[in-house]
Amino acid sequence: MNKWLKAGALAVATLASTAAMAGDKIRIATEGAWAPFNYVNEKGQLAGFDVDIANALCAEMKADCTVVAQDWDGMIPALRVRKFDAIVASMSITEERLKQVDFTDHYYSGGLRFMGAKGKVLDTSKMGLKGKVIGAQRSTVGGQYLEDKLSDVVKVKLYDTQEAVYLDLIAGRLDGAISDELPTYDWLKSDQGKNFEYKGEPFAKNDKIGIAIRKNDALKQKFNKALQAIIDNGTYEKINAKYFPFPIY
Amino acid sequence: MDWSVIAEYYPRLLDGAWTTLQLVVLSGVIGVILAVPMALARLSPNRWINIFPYTYIFFFRGTPLLIQVFLIYYGLSQFEVIRESILWPFLREPYWCAIITLALHTTAYIAEILRGAIQAIPKGEVEACRVMGMSKFTMYRRILLPRAFGIMLPAYGNEVILMLKGSALASTITLLDLTGMARTIIARTYTPEEIYIAAGVMYLVISWLFMIFFKMLDRVFNRHRLA
Numbered sequence: 489m490n491k492w493l494k495a496g497a498l499a500v501a502t503l504a505s506t507a508a509m510a511g512d513k514i515r516i517a518t519e520g521a522w523a524p525f526n527y528v529n530e531k532g533q534l535a536g537f538d539v540d541i542a543n544a545l546c547a548e549m550k551a552d553c554t555v556v557a558q559d560w561d562g563m564i565p566a567l568r569v570r571k572f573d574a575i576v577a578s579m580s581i582t583e584e585r586l587k588q589v590d591f592t593d594h595y596y597s598g599g600l601r602f603m604g605a606k607g608k609v610l611d612t613s614k615m616g617l618k619g620k621v622i623g624a625q626r627s628t629v630g631g632q633y634l635e636d637k638l639s640d641v642v643k644v645k646l647y648d649t650q651e652a653v654y655l656d657l658i659a660g661r662l663d664g665a666i667s668d669e670l671p672t673y674d675w676l677k678s679d680q681g682k683n684f685e686y687k688g689e690p691f692a693k694n695d696k697i698g699i700a701i702r703k704n705d706a707l708k709q710k711f712n713k714a715l716q717a718i719i720d721n722g723t724y725e726k727i728n729a730k731y732f733p734f735p736i737y
Numbered sequence: 738m739d740w741s742v743i744a745e746y747y748p749r750l751l752d753g754a755w756t757t758l759q760l761v762v763l764s765g766v767i768g769v770i771l772a773v774p775m776a777l778a779r780l781s782p783n784r785w786i787n788i789f790p791y792t793y794i795f796f797f798r799g800t801p802l803l804i805q806v807f808l809i810y811y812g813l814s815q816f817e818v819i820r821e822s823i824l825w826p827f828l829r830e831p832y833w834c835a836i837i838t839l840a841l842h843t844t845a846y847i848a849e850i851l852r853g854a855i856q857a858i859p860k861g862e863v864e865a866c867r868v869m870g871m872s873k874f875t876m877y878r879r880i881l882l883p884r885a886f887g888i889m890l891p892a893y894g895n896e897v898i899l900m901l902k903g904s905a906l907a908s909t910i911t912l913l914d915l916t917g918m919a920r921t922i923i924a925r926t927y928t929p930e931e932i933y934i935a936a937g938v939m940y941l942v943i944s945w946l947f948m949i950f951f952k953m954l955d956r957v958f959n960r961h962r963l964a
Contacts, residue, residue, distance in 0.1 A: 561920055565929045588927045623911075627924030635925075645831075645911045646921060652811075656911075659814030661829055 513552045514707070515572035516542045520557040521649040524674045524731050525578040528557070540727045541595055541718075542576040548714035548723075560649065561627040564588050567700060574707060575700040578668070580629045591698035592711040595724075596670075596736045599693035600630050601686050603672055604664035605657070612664075612688030617642050620663040623653045629695060630666040657684060668695070670736060742928045743935045750932075753918030754939045756832075760904045760914060761943075764839035765897055771840070772847035773882070779852050790848060797845035802903050805842055810834040810910040835907035835914075839900060846896050854889035855881060887958035894951035898944045915939055 518526040518538050526536040534555050546553035555576075558566055563575055567589060580598070581591045602622075604610040611617065618641045624631040626646040634644050645662065647653045653665050654675060669690050675681040701707045718724045719737070728736055779790040797805070813819050813828055827833040858881060866876040908917030919936040923929050956963065 561924055562929075564927050565923075584925065584927070626921060632925065646924075647911055648909055655811050656814075659811070660820055661814065 514574060516553055516555045516574045516576050517558040517572040518555055518577040519560045521651050522578055522671055525671055537731045538576045538578055544718050544723050544727060545711060545714045548717050549710055567702060578697050579700050581696045581698045589700045590703050590708055591700055592708055593715055594696035594698045595715055596697050598668045598670050598695045598697060599690040600633060600666055601669040601690045602664050602666055602688045603684055604687045606683050606685050610664045610687040614641060621645060623647060623656055623662040623665045625650045625653055630668060633692060634666055738931055739928055740931060742926050742931050746922045749918055749922060750935055750939060753913055753915040756913060757904055757915040758943060760835055760839060760907060761901050764836050764843055765900060767840035768843035768847050771844040772851055775844060775848035776851035779848060780855060794845045794849055797842050802842055803906050806838045806906050806910060809838045831910045831912040834910060835912050839904060843896060843900050850889045850892045851885055854885035857888050858884050890951060890955050890958060897947055901944055
């Protein structure tokens with residue numbers, strides 16, 4: 489009898505200790521197709537602003553993190569079924585998403601903007617867009633704006649990744665695209681994007697990007713504390729400067 | 738589970754199902770038409786004739802459908818020549834790109850199925866045709882091809898259902914087929930379980946319709962077996 493008790497106690501102790509360790513292990517998902525925020529570099533590793541921020545936060549929290557890639561439109565469902573614990577993938581804090589998950593404080597801000605081919609006029613007013621073919625990534629703020637506000641006048645095309653939107657811009661299948669302004673900034677400077685430019689002014693500028701975690705997860709407070717810490721100690725600024733010559737917080 | 742999203746979005750899913758049906762039927766019809774000369778050429782003892790269908794089938798059977806979809810949609814459009822050709826109005830549209838890819842893909846499979854069926858026709862029947870003094874053309878038109886269609890029907894029905902499922906890859910090139918529509922709805926509602934279940938049921942219904950259709954065809958082509 490005594491032997492069984494001991495074995496039981498041992499098992500409970502083991503379980504308890506793995507639970508405690510699991511607290512320090514955080515699995516973070518990012519997309520890997522949203523340069524320069526998250527992408528796969530030449531070495532095949534995930535890199536970018538999001539990944540740097542995630543690593544800085546983990547270092548601050550002294551947590552053992554692994555960053556994994558996940559397709560964009562399965563991101564929130566996968567978080568909810570515990571495939572990972574947090575999403576650091578340039579995800580905007582929206583009302584619809586808040587019904588499904590919690591967000592930390594924002595770690596950068598963005599806005600939307602049209603882009604199109606240089607030398608071609610793209611009037612971005614609703615009247616001017618009539619009959620145009622406009623693309624965006626599915627399940628993004630840009631894609632939703634397109635569906636909600638413009639689907640009655642333009643032909644909407646939704647893509648799985650932002651890279652596919654760029655490919656079809658180059659192929660000439662799109663008259664224009666809506667995207668977050670910041671990732672486009674980087675692409676327009678690239679060799680691929682040099683024949684394209686922003687069209688019109690940025691809009692929907694109150695876009696705040698946060699880290700998504702499951703509802704009522706204590707990780708939220710930990711992330712918020714760490715986020716404030718890396719902003720205060722200058723780490724954030726360094727990461728920002730690595731990607732953009734202007735502050736994006 | 739929130740089943741009300743299905744009630745709200747099923748008309749859009751039905752739109753998607755309609756597109757899916759068009760993809761499968763159109764590509765299936767084109768596939769059968771292209772597969773007949775392909776299978777006959779494949780049967781030719783002349784190396785110079787059978788090398789083309791052999792290579793074609795080798796390529797389309799040996800590479801994933803997803804890669805073929807990407808090559809035709811994103812690959813072809815990289816070339817200026819194509820963008821300025823008369824084909825561009827078609828190749829510009831994801832709908833036609835999907836149909837072309839699915840048709841080319843299924844042609845390879847149907848050609849192989851048809852070749853097998855022709856070879857499975859009992860030798861006696863071929864000899865009977867010759868004894869009757871039929872020309873090769875008449876023999877194929879009146880006896881061998883109809884017989885082969887009867888023999889290949891079960892395998893062909895199988896192929897059509899495989900294509901129904903394969904057509905879901907059209908969603909990766911912005912087409913709002915049943916899968917594409919489901920994903921677009923989920924992007925908004927974040928209810929993958931409910932919407933995917935609804936889409937899955939619609940796929941089941943469509944494949945059930947195809948099964949009934951092939952059963953009817955079987956009664957026509959293989960009526961000699963009914964007696």
